[in-house]
Amino acid sequence: MKAVLLLLASLLAMVCLAVSAQAAPGAPGAREFPPGLQIPEAARTGPDFDVDRATQAYLDLLTPAQRAQSDAYFEGGYWLQLWGFLYGLAVCAVLLLSGLSRRMRDLSERLVRRVYLQNAIYAALWLLAGFVLSLPLSIYSDFFREHQYGLATQGFGDWFTDQAKGLAIGLVVMPWLIALLYRAIGRVGARWWLWGTAGAFAFFVLSAMLAPVYLALLFNDYKPLREGPVRSAVLSLARANQIPTDNVVEFDASRQTTRISANVAGFAGTTRVALNDNLLDKTSLPEIKAVMGHEMGHYVLNHSLRLIIYLTLVIGVGLWFTQRVFDALLARWGTRLGLRDRADAAALPLAWAVLTLFFFLVTPLTNSISRQAEAEADMFGLDAAREPYGFAMAAMRLSTYRKIHPGPLEEIVFYDHPSGYARVHGSMVWLKENQALVQAALAADAAR
Numbered sequence: 001m002k003a004v005l006l007l008l009a010s011l012l013a014m015v016c017l018a019v020s021a022q023a024a025p026g027a028p029g030a031r032e033f034p035p036g037l038q039i040p041e042a043a044r045t046g047p048d049f050d051v052d053r054a055t056q057a058y059l060d061l062l063t064p065a066q067r068a069q070s071d072a073y074f075e076g077g078y079w080l081q082l083w084g085f086l087y088g089l090a091v092c093a094v095l096l097l098s099g100l101s102r103r104m105r106d107l108s109e110r111l112v113r114r115v116y117l118q119n120a121i122y123a124a125l126w127l128l129a130g131f132v133l134s135l136p137l138s139i140y141s142d143f144f145r146e147h148q149y150g151l152a153t154q155g156f157g158d159w160f161t162d163q164a165k166g167l168a169i170g171l172v173v174m175p176w177l178i179a180l181l182y183r184a185i186g187r188v189g190a191r192w193w194l195w196g197t198a199g200a201f202a203f204f205v206l207s208a209m210l211a212p213v214y215l216a217l218l219f220n221d222y223k224p225l226r227e228g229p230v231r232s233a234v235l236s237l238a239r240a241n242q243i244p245t246d247n248v249v250e251f252d253a254s255r256q257t258t259r260i261s262a263n264v265a266g267f268a269g270t271t272r273v274a275l276n277d278n279l280l281d282k283t284s285l286p287e288i289k290a291v292m293g294h295e296m297g298h299y300v301l302n303h304s305l306r307l308i309i310y311l312t313l314v315i316g317v318g319l320w321f322t323q324r325v326f327d328a329l330l331a332r333w334g335t336r337l338g339l340r341d342r343a344d345a346a347a348l349p350l351a352w353a354v355l356t357l358f359f360f361l362v363t364p365l366t367n368s369i370s371r372q373a374e375a376e377a378d379m380f381g382l383d384a385a386r387e388p389y390g391f392a393m394a395a396m397r398l399s400t401y402r403k404i405h406p407g408p409l410e411e412i413v414f415y416d417h418p419s420g421y422a423r424v425h426g427s428m429v430w431l432k433e434n435q436a437l438v439q440a441a442l443a444a445d446a447a448r
Contacts, residue, residue: 031069031150031400032258033061037284038396039389043428045435054428058392059404059421066400073149074403078414080141085360091133092353100129102338105346115186116179122345123178124171131167138163146257151401154256162256165218177203178348186343190327193319200319201312208304212265212272220251225275233289238273241296241384245271254278260397262291264299271299283397286390290381294391297380303373310369318358325354363413370416378418378426388431388438395423 040057042050062070095101108121143159146152154162177199184195216222225231225248234248243264253261253276260279265272273295279288298304323342329350330339339347359366382391396404399420406419418426431438 031066032282033393033397033400035282035284037286037389037393043389043392043431045431045439049432049435051425051428051432054431055421055425058396058424058428061396062399062404067404069149070400071403073151073401076145080145081360081363081414084137084141085356087134087137088356089353091130092349092356094133095126095129095349096337099338101126101346101349104129105344108345116183119182119345120175120179122348123175126178126345126348127167127170127174131163135163149401151258152256153254153258158255162219169215169218182343182345189342190323192342193316193323196319197312197316200315201308204308204312205305208265208308212263212274216251216274220253220255222249222251222274224248225250226280229285230275230280230288233285234273234275234292237289237292237296237384241300243271243273243296243299245273247271248273248275250275250277250280252277254281259401260291260394262288262295264292264295265304283394284390286387287394287397288390289385290387290390291394293381293383293385293387294377295381296384297377298373301373301376301380303377307369307373311366314362314366314369318355318362321358322351322354325357326351329354367414367416368412371411371418374417375422375426378423379430382427382430386434386437386441388427388434392424392427395420395427 038061040054040061042057043054104125105118105122108118108125111121112118142163143152143154143156152159181192181196181199184199185192188195225234231248235246238245238248249272251274253259258278260276260282262273262275262279265274273292275288275292279291283291326347327342330342330347334340334347337347337350339350341347378391382388385391402417402420404420406415406421411419411422
């Protein structure tokens, strides 16, 4: 109970900090590059073009203050991952050691007689308790810190509303899935992790189909992309790469963030190309074409399905790991914690803690899987859009909040995308090998 009170006191303190952050948010103008394409002199085509010199010229666009702020934000995220992991374990410990998890199970058993519904009710209570107990860290990491670095635009009320929407979606979907998993545990025993892996795959596929079309609408307003050269260029890229959609939209991400982004999401008839308004309003046409070439690369190269398969395999290993460690912990500590067996829903925080440990340990693997796909999409985007200057400039914009030049081990462990240096360097390599093509395109643009 003391731990719960401490967490609630932390929550109150974080709310006070959040309110103060509203009054004095960060200044994105000091962090961001101004709108428009920049081409450093050393990066211009010519017989003496040098990839390394051109790359460094782009990196030098960051002022010392911008680079220091970017490094501080991104490196602080390393520690935030560790604290988030430890905080999550603490939440699980509070639920188990305070007896709250047992009381939620007992309440669900008093409310209904069917085991499936009991487990669903427990899962809903577990989600609610986890949301409340995790809120102090969420307020700091996702609201206060984002405002501190000029990356967030929402007031606390709007931010919390979005968090509540996410919780509501979880409460509609997850209790039934967790109850299904517990039904599998009751029927197949120690082989439950195989059924859980199959269920995870089906869930990921359905999410990839439905989330872009339905769930995203709960957080942002989507409308057809405004008429003009950007729409024409995006549709031309889509047709050239045989992406079966004319559903090209823009959404109002600026109500939440200062970041630029875009995506090509969905499949099996739900494909949609989406650009956020920051990308449209803060960048140039070459940058937009470069970004969309990258995003379309994910679609053409089937990264969505491939990443689902890879992540499902990782989850399968994680669930097997959880089953082995969870059973050992249950045999040693289950009686003291008032837990009956592996099919007891009250033991869910213990299983979740083990799974959380697994994913913390394999972070370099999951980041590397994502980073490889992103690197492939980078190369596809350069070939498709033929905008090396646009891609280099977009990479520099992202580098105002992503450390631009990490060490090799640092990139493997912490980066789920290629570093800004790697992206700019790749753009300049492509440019060196395609100078005539780029010179012709620049001449044609100048003649218009």
